[in-house]
Amino acid sequence: xxxxxxxxxxxxxxxxxxxxxxxxxxxxxxxxxxxxxxxxxxxxxxxxxxxxxxxxxxxxxxxxxxxxxxxxxxxxxxxxxxxxxxxxxxxxxxxxxxxxxxxxxxxxxxxxxxxxxxxxxxxxxxxxxxxxxxxxxxxxxxxxxxxxxxxxxxxx
Amino acid sequence: xxxxxxxxxxxxxxxxxxxxxxxxxxxxxxxxxxxxxxxxxxxxxxxxxxxxxxxxxxxxxxxxxxxxxxxxxxxxxxxxxxxxxxxxxxxxxxxxxxxxxxxxxxxxxxxxxxxxxxxxxxxxxxxxxxxxxxxxxxxxxxxxxxxxxxxxxxxxxxxxxxxxxxxxxxxxxxxxxxxxxxxxxxxxxxxxxxxxxxxxxxxxxxxxxxxxxxxxxxxxxxxxxxxxxxxxxxxxxxxxxxxxxxxxxxxxxxxxxxxxxxxxxxxxxxxxxxxx
Numbered sequence: 001x002x003x004x005x006x007x008x009x010x011x012x013x014x015x016x017x018x019x020x021x022x023x024x025x026x027x028x029x030x031x032x033x034x035x036x037x038x039x040x041x042x043x044x045x046x047x048x049x050x051x052x053x054x055x056x057x058x059x060x061x062x063x064x065x066x067x068x069x070x071x072x073x074x075x076x077x078x079x080x081x082x083x084x085x086x087x088x089x090x091x092x093x094x095x096x097x098x099x100x101x102x103x104x105x106x107x108x109x110x111x112x113x114x115x116x117x118x119x120x121x122x123x124x125x126x127x128x129x130x131x132x133x134x135x136x137x138x139x140x141x142x143x144x145x146x147x148x149x150x151x152x153x154x155x156x
Numbered sequence: 157x158x159x160x161x162x163x164x165x166x167x168x169x170x171x172x173x174x175x176x177x178x179x180x181x182x183x184x185x186x187x188x189x190x191x192x193x194x195x196x197x198x199x200x201x202x203x204x205x206x207x208x209x210x211x212x213x214x215x216x217x218x219x220x221x222x223x224x225x226x227x228x229x230x231x232x233x234x235x236x237x238x239x240x241x242x243x244x245x246x247x248x249x250x251x252x253x254x255x256x257x258x259x260x261x262x263x264x265x266x267x268x269x270x271x272x273x274x275x276x277x278x279x280x281x282x283x284x285x286x287x288x289x290x291x292x293x294x295x296x297x298x299x300x301x302x303x304x305x306x307x308x309x310x311x312x313x314x315x316x317x318x319x320x321x322x323x324x325x326x327x328x329x330x331x332x333x334x335x336x337x338x339x340x341x342x343x344x345x346x347x348x349x350x351x352x353x354x355x356x357x358x359x360x361x362x363x364x365x366x367x368x369x370x371x372x373x374x375x376x377x378x379x380x381x382x383x384x385x386x387x388x389x390x391x392x393x394x395x396x397x398x399x400x401x402x403x404x405x406x407x408x409x410x411x412x413x414x415x416x417x418x419x420x421x422x423x424x425x426x427x428x429x430x431x432x
Contacts, residue, residue, distance in 0.1 A: 032291060086298060087291055087294035091287075094290075101280075123279055124279070127283060131254075134250070135243055138242055138243035138246050138247075138294070141242075142241050142243050
């Protein structure tokens with residue numbers, strides 16, 4: 001199982017540029033990620049590449065949740081400062097996960113029967129990591145919104 | 157594939173309440189969903205049951221994304237009203253999906269190799285459903301927050317004359333303010349020069365002072381300064397016999413009130429911009 005899991009994340013990491021480009025193409029035309037349509041392609045590709053690199057680090061970390069907090073709070077803050085609405089930021093993350101999976105499928109990674117069996121476990125692990133990320137990003141956005149309101153109140 | 161999906165859908169629907177109860181027990185003590193700990197258990201179970209029943213409706217619907225809204229919007233509205241933070245509402249959804257999967261595994265739904273193979277597709281289906289719901293819930297939460305802020309700012313926004321009469325609000329504001337200031341000049345001259353009194357007419361000056369601060373924020377203080385200078389100059393010219401103190405206090409109050417309201421309005425504008 002460990003070997004298979006490694007295979008999926010390694011594949012993503014080795015091909016992060018290609019997956020990031022596919023994701024960027026998607027996010028720039030998807031109706032649910034409107035804010036990304038006007039963004040510079042190079043900038044968002046870099047964003048996705050960084051994400052996949054951080055994702056790998058988190059995936060193999062002993063405490064992935066703590067690692068998610070450390071890495072993805074910063075990610076959330078950057079999206080917040082850019083003015084990306086939370087639902088779009090979350091959907092962009094969902095598309096990142098989907099593109100990881102699509103690429104793996106496209107590469108016929110799950111053809112063998114035994115691999116299909118193991119894929120369930122691997123997919124579950126990937127989803128768990130994304131669950132952590134989504135929670136951390138949503139919580140950080142919520143905190144930033146509250147802080148901003150508090151700062152406004154204080155200036156009054 | 158269809159057979160397997162139907163099998164899973166049947167399992168989820170027939171056991172919806174049971175899975176919802178497991179989820180409720182989980183969410184009502186989970187560290188990442190503390191706001192759920194004090195909610196009425198029945199209400200939480202009902203939300204869970206609705207979510208699990210949605211699975212079949214989404215599978216049958218022509219447009220599953222639109223079908224998901226029937227659940228998502230109600231879920232967002234209910235929990236927003238209960239003051240549940242968005243990240244907790246999302247994590248509760250994550251737990252819903254996790255409990256569904258755990259239940260299916262516990263029931264031995266994925267025993268054979270073929271079933272394991274099909275399970276990948278089935279897992280994708282539940283993920284897709286979750287993706288739609290979490291997106292819609294987040295979007296709805298934000299709509300509700302914006303709606304609540306707009307309702308609270310409603311009266312002030314009306315006074316701000318935003319987008320009035322074909323978007324020419326600022327022209328009308330300048331016109332109206334000019335009229336107010338001219339009337340103030342006439343009143344000052346009438347009371348000071350003709351009647352020779354500093355009687356309470358200056359209270360009317362707060363109308364342009366407040367409106368100027370609402371319309372132009374901190375810059376609105378210039379209207380207050382103008383009116384302060386006006387009564388002091390007029391007093392110096394026409395009311396030499398009367399003590400200056402009262403009008404000095406009035407002028408200071410004009411500037412103070414104008415300044416405070418302008419400052420508050422800058423804050424309100426920031427809130428408005430943030431939610432836009």
